[in-house]
Amino acid sequence: MxxxxxxxxDRGSKYAVSGGPCASEDDAKAFVKELLRRKKFAKAxxxxxxxxxxxxxxxxxDGESGxxxxxxxxxxxxxxxDHVIVVTRWYGGKHLxxxxxxxxxxAVRIYLAEL
Incomplete structure (x- = not known):
C-alpha cells in the first residue's frame, strides 16, 4: 500500500492519494477499509x-460525483x-x-509517477 x-x-480542501495491487471490487473495498483504520483518513x-x-x-x-x-x-x-487508486479528500468548507x-x-498523476 x-x-x-x-x-x-485548495481553499481548505486537502487531498491524498493511495493505491496498491487489487484483483476485485471486494479487494478494493477491503483496501479502503484498511485505509480508514488510519485516524486521519477516517475523518476524510x-x-x-x-x-x-x-x-x-x-x-x-463516495459522494464526489464523477x-x-x-x-x-x-x-x-x-x-x-489489477491496481486500485484511491483519491481521498478532506472537504475544506468551500465548493471547488x-x-x-x-x-x-x-493526485492520480502524482501517484503514477511514484510507481
Whole structure:
C-alpha cells in the first residue's frame, strides 16, 4: 500500500492519494477499509477510487460525483490493471466546482509517477 498525503491543498480542501495491487471490487473495498483504520483518513469526507480488472472497470465516487470515472480513465490510459487508486479528500468548507476534477487528475498523476 502506497500512501501519499498532503499532496494538494485548495481553499481548505486537502487531498491524498493511495493505491496498491487489487484483483476485485471486494479487494478494493477491503483496501479502503484498511485505509480508514488510519485516524486521519477516517475523518476524510471522500474516498473515491477506480480499478480495472479482467472482469471490467469498477469505481466508487463516495459522494464526489464523477471522480471515480476520472480515475478509471487515467488507469485505462496508463494500461494499469489489477491496481486500485484511491483519491481521498478532506472537504475544506468551500465548493471547488470543476477544479476538483483537476485535483483528482493531479493526485492520480502524482501517484503514477511514484510507481
Amino acid at each position: 502506497l500512501v501519499l498525503e498532503n499532496i494538494i491543498s 469526507t471522500h474516498h473515491s477510487w477506480g480499478l480495472l480488472t479482467a472482469d471490467g472497470p469498477v469505481k466508487n465516487d 471522480a471515480g470515472m476520472v480515475i478509471l480513465r487515467m488507469l485505462e490510459r496508463e494500461g494499469l490493471t 466546482g470543476g477544479d476538483r476534477f483537476r485535483h483528482v487528475q493531479d
